Amino acid sequence: MEVRVQAGDIAAIQADIVVVNLFEGITAPGGGTGAVDSALNGRITELIALGDITGKKGALSTFHTFGAIPAPRVAVLGLGKREEFDSHKVRDLVADMVRKLRKPGIKHIATLAHGGGIAGLEAAAAAQSITEGALLGSYRFEQFKTRKNDDDDNASGIETLTIVEDDQVKLNPLEAGVARGKAFADATNFARDLANTPANHLYPSTLADRAREMASIAGLECEILEEADMLRKGMGSLLSVAAGSDQPAKLIRISYHGTEGDGYDLALVGKGITFDTGGTSLKPAANMHAMKADMTGAASVIAAMQAIAALKPRARVVAIAPCTENMPGAHATRPGDVVTAMNGKTVEILNTDAEGRLVLADAVCWANELGARHIVDVATLTGAVTQALGDVCYAVMTNDDGFASRFEAAASAAGEKTWRLPMFEEYDEQVKSDVADIKNIGSRGAGTIMGGKFIEQFVGDTPWVHLDIAGMDTMPADNGWIVKGVSGVSVRPMINLAESIVG
Numbered sequence: 001m002e003v004r005v006q007a008g009d010i011a012a013i014q015a016d017i018v019v020v021n022l023f024e025g026i027t028a029p030g031g032g033t034g035a036v037d038s039a040l041n042g043r044i045t046e047l048i049a050l051g052d053i054t055g056k057k058g059a060l061s062t063f064h065t066f067g068a069i070p071a072p073r074v075a076v077l078g079l080g081k082r083e084e085f086d087s088h089k090v091r092d093l094v095a096d097m098v099r100k101l102r103k104p105g106i107k108h109i110a111t112l113a114h115g116g117g118i119a120g121l122e123a124a125a126a127a128q129s130i131t132e133g134a135l136l137g138s139y140r141f142e143q144f145k146t147r148k149n150d151d152d153d154n155a156s157g158i159e160t161l162t163i164v165e166d167d168q169v170k171l172n173p174l175e176a177g178v179a180r181g182k183a184f185a186d187a188t189n190f191a192r193d194l195a196n197t198p199a200n201h202l203y204p205s206t207l208a209d210r211a212r213e214m215a216s217i218a219g220l221e222c223e224i225l226e227e228a229d230m231l232r233k234g235m236g237s238l239l240s241v242a243a244g245s246d247q248p249a250k251l252i253r254i255s256y257h258g259t260e261g262d263g264y265d266l267a268l269v270g271k272g273i274t275f276d277t278g279g280t281s282l283k284p285a286a287n288m289h290a291m292k293a294d295m296t297g298a299a300s301v302i303a304a305m306q307a308i309a310a311l312k313p314r315a316r317v318v319a320i321a322p323c324t325e326n327m328p329g330a331h332a333t334r335p336g337d338v339v340t341a342m343n344g345k346t347v348e349i350l351n352t353d354a355e356g357r358l359v360l361a362d363a364v365c366w367a368n369e370l371g372a373r374h375i376v377d378v379a380t381l382t383g384a385v386t387q388a389l390g391d392v393c394y395a396v397m398t399n400d401d402g403f404a405s406r407f408e409a410a411a412s413a414a415g416e417k418t419w420r421l422p423m424f425e426e427y428d429e430q431v432k433s434d435v436a437d438i439k440n441i442g443s444r445g446a447g448t449i450m451g452g453k454f455i456e457q458f459v460g461d462t463p464w465v466h467l468d469i470a471g472m473d474t475m476p477a478d479n480g481w482i483v484k485g486v487s488g489v490s491v492r493p494m495i496n497l498a499e500s501i502v503g
Contacts, residue, residue: 001098001138001157001158001159001160002160002161003131003134003160003161003162003178004160004161004162004163005162005163005165005171005174005175005178006110006164006165007168007171008164008165008166009164010032010035010110010111010112010164011032011035011036011039011069012070013071013162014070014071015070015071015108015162016071016105016106016107016108016109017062017071017072017073017074017075017101017109018036018069018071018073018074018075018110018111019074019075019076019077019097019109019111019112020044020074020075020076020077021033021076021077021078021079021112021114022044022048022053022076022078022079023055023080023081023085023118023119024054024079024080024082025081025082026055027045027049028045029045029048030117030118032112032166033076033112036069036074039068040065040069040074041068043063044074044076047061047063047076053076053078054078055079055080056078056080057078057080057081057084057089057093058078058080058096059078060075060076060077060097061075061078062074071110073106075101077114079093079114079119085119086115086121087115087121087128087129087415088129089115090114090115090121090130090133091129091130091136091415092133092479093133094114094129094133095134095136095481097137098133098134098158099137099138101158102157102158106158107159107160108158108159108160108162109158109160109161109162110161110164111130111163111164112163113126113130113163113165113170113174115129116165116170116174122173123165123170123174123177124173124174127163127174127175127177127178128177128178128180128181128184129177129181130163130178130181131177131180131181131182131185132181132185132481133481135181135185135186136188136189136481136482136483136488137478137480137481138158139189139483141192141193141485141486143193143197163178183310183311183495184307184414184491184495186306186307187304187306187307187491187492187495188303188492190299190303190306191299191302191303191486191491192299192483192486192487194207194210194295194298194303195292195296196292196485197292199274199275199325202274202292202295203247203325204247204248204250204272204274204323205247205250206274207250207272207298207299207302208252208323211224211321212224214302214305214306215305218305218306218310219309220254220305220309221254221256221257222255223252224250224251224253225251225252226250227239227242227249229251230249233366234341234342234344235251235341235362235366236339236340236362237340237347237362238251238322238358238359238361238362238363239339240337240339240358241324241326241333241352241355242324242325243329243331243333244279244280244325244328245326246329247274249323249324250272250323251320251321251323251363251366252272252298252320252321252322253318253319253320253366254305254318256308256318256498257316258312258313258314258315258316259314259316261316262371263316263370263371263372264316264318264370264371264372264373265315265317265373265501266372266373266374266376266497266501267318267319267320267367267372267374267375267376268301268305268319268320268376268377268378268494269297269301269320269321269360269364269367269377270295270296270297270298270299270302270319270377271295271296271297271356271360271377271378271379272298272323272324272359273291273295273323273325273359274292274295274323274324274325275292275294275325275326275327276291276326276355277325277326278326278353279328279332279355280328280332280333280334281335281351281352281353282328282353283353290474293474294326296486297321297356297377297378297379297380297467297469297490298323300469300488300489300494301319303491304319304491305317307491308495311495313499313501313502314502314503315498315502317498317501320363320370321363322359322362326355332352333352334349334352335349335350335351335352336349337349338435341362342361342362342458343458343460345437345438346436346437346438347361347438347439348435348438348440350439350441351440351441354441354451356379356381356451357381357440357451358440360377361455361458363377364458368459372462373462374462374463374501375462375463376465376466376467377455377465377466377467378467378469378490378494379466379469380469381448381451381470382447382450382451382468382470383447384447384448385447385448385468385469385470386471388421388471389471391471391472391475391476392417393416393417393418393471393472394416394417394419394470394472394490395419395421395452395468395471396408396418396419396421396465396466396467397420397421397452397456397465397468398420398423398463398466399423399456399459400463400465402463403463404465406500407465407493407497409500410493410497410500411493411496413496414492414493414495415481416489416490416493418467421448421452422449423452423453423456427442427446427449427450427453428453429443430442430446430450431450431457438454438457440454448468451466451468452468467490469490472487472489474486474487
């Protein structure tokens, strides 16, 4: 779908459907909705009086115009209560709208800049949210279907969504908002594509190739470390996870240099387990197929770099993605084995299914070696986080309250909900080992925090935030901008953070 801006009167626009809007409680529509109402001889006002159009959030009332205006159809989108309205509502409302309008005969939509009128949203913010909602809400992963869109007869789908504006002053901000929204949405959908791909089509080497291809197109620097490179760097923790697979591990680095200088203002580190059987500590068969998405963290940081390259913040940012399979095999790591990480710490592996923290340990060590001044790691790390938080928000852990607050602000700006978990020093005792420096699972309870506490052992004094997105990485149904399947959470907050990390 292409999102674009056009100057003009929405009542005079040629499209398959024109979408106007209404707040709850409004009985006499104004603005663009009023213009369409007048062109239709008051039909919208009449339907409001009859109770057929209510303005309730998400309600979409569609009717035919019978030649009264160039567009054959009009839809009135309910915006809900005005006092509860914001840019996040726009994103979700538009996402739901484009799914509802995915019907035969509708390929070209013309719409108002929802929120850009009496709601008081800045034109650029409204356009960004509309664009994100349209592109994220219409996403489908159909790469392996021989027949597309079997659930409807409109196989080609919606082709264009045009934001129509009659105020010349708003046109440039609207176009800037569309461009920004496209960068955010395209990156998120790229992450979705990667994480939705079956594991027999996305090995560590395949993921490295996709990252290299993206970096080349975006003008980013890309380096892929091989297992021999990892061995020379002493990355025994990461390599222990790769030991059971015949697919070689890859360690991906993508760098963006928005300013001159040394090191990086921000390192984004993502867990890249392209398939997780649990290793020797084998998972149950039920739902193991979902473990193709255990590389969502890696997909997220790689994809975020695509948008960062497009938006060009004045910062130095590096993405690091440790990628491997976690498989049982003759050479696989056994429970009770002890390995040495890049920073020299020894790790007793009591459960090979707690592997994500093992690959992240060496990856954050490398981030420090590269001169990272802030680190965010993102991972589908623990099942415990789903028990704690469900699929409404994801967990944040940190060694620096100020930096965590900056990330939380970046997430809030993207419309994503987070929850801070405690990192009390008493938890440190639970990751200590009797036979090594630390062990890869805790002694009792607090499973999500134990994962964070383990990674913290490798961060040093660098301000760090750990995101456990395991409860939200894959969703069971469409809901606003989130679609069924891989959600893409964390991508847009990391882009926001990269833009604000300096200054």
